[in-house]
Amino acid sequence: MTNNIPWAIVTGASSGIGREMAKILAQKGMNLVIIARTSELLVTLKTDLESFGVQSCVICSDLTKVSAINDILQVLEEKDINPYVLINNAGCGLFGTFAQQNSQEISNMLTLNIQALTLLTHAIIPKIPPGGYIMNVSSIICFQATPYYAAYAASKSYVDAFSQALQYELSPNIHVSTLYPGMTDTRFFETSHQVIKPWLKSLMMKSAPFVAKKAITGMLNNKKTMTPGMINKISSNLGYYMPNWITTKLMAFLFKNR
């Protein structure tokens, strides 16, 4: 840690929830390693972060590329950064009927949401000191089969299971938290090509700053799970109240574009 100020790594920091989480961590006095593909957005974020008096390190990296993890490790080595926090936030969705989706887009999504998160975590764990934190970003739709987000929701089910197991293995040295956002007002929907039903948006949509604040507060309070928003807490437990065939039909109703 440079002059004893802890460093936090946030992937997917160029926009949305990750950008807001990075800003909150900077306000709390942490240095930031911010990772994404869009350099212009990372550079403006760097300026914002450093206005809080902390250092920041921009790593422009496409996490779906094989070399990404080693490239990140090389930068950390060069700058002598041993992160105290790792937030695996980078992720994307793919909306639509699975059989009609583009196989390369499916592959990229699964590589980002599953492989990159897993391998980056594996590479960074040895660098996190006792008392450090890992947060993995899943989703409230990880808890049940979700037609029209079939592969995406399943990738978030992986994150849920992986993160919960890691929480057990790394406790009490490293605190592992899992974030389950519900619908959040970010670029996610532009990227996933989902058109949201207006009534669903007004009922469910939360802001990225709201989700980020709940996420960071929960993580630093050693919470194992964070599900921002009461409606999301209720809906993420649907599986306890109803059989799978009902929850799957319900999710299809919520997501199918009429």
Ligand SMILES: NC(=O)c1ccc[n+]([C@@H]2O[C@H](COP(=O)([O-])OP(=O)(O)OC[C@H]3O[C@@H](n4cnc5c(N)ncnc54)[C@H](OP(=O)(O)O)[C@@H]3O)[C@@H](O)[C@H]2O)c1
């Ligand atoms: N928004 C929601 O409703 C919602 C709900 C539940 C869970 N989530 C999860 O929340 C996380 C953050 O998403 P968001 O809602 O904040 O959406 P977002 O605004 O689209 O942010 C996604 C971030 O990931 C980065 N990213 C995408 N592909 C990448 C790649 N190949 N390599 C490196 N970085 C990449 C993006 O930056 P670049 O494009 O610059 O690379 C961006 O910074 C995701 O894991 C998402 O699945 C979102």
Ligand SMILES: C[C@H](O)[C@H](N)C(=O)O
């Ligand atoms: C798909 C759902 O609306 C939410 N954006 C999610 O990522 O889980």
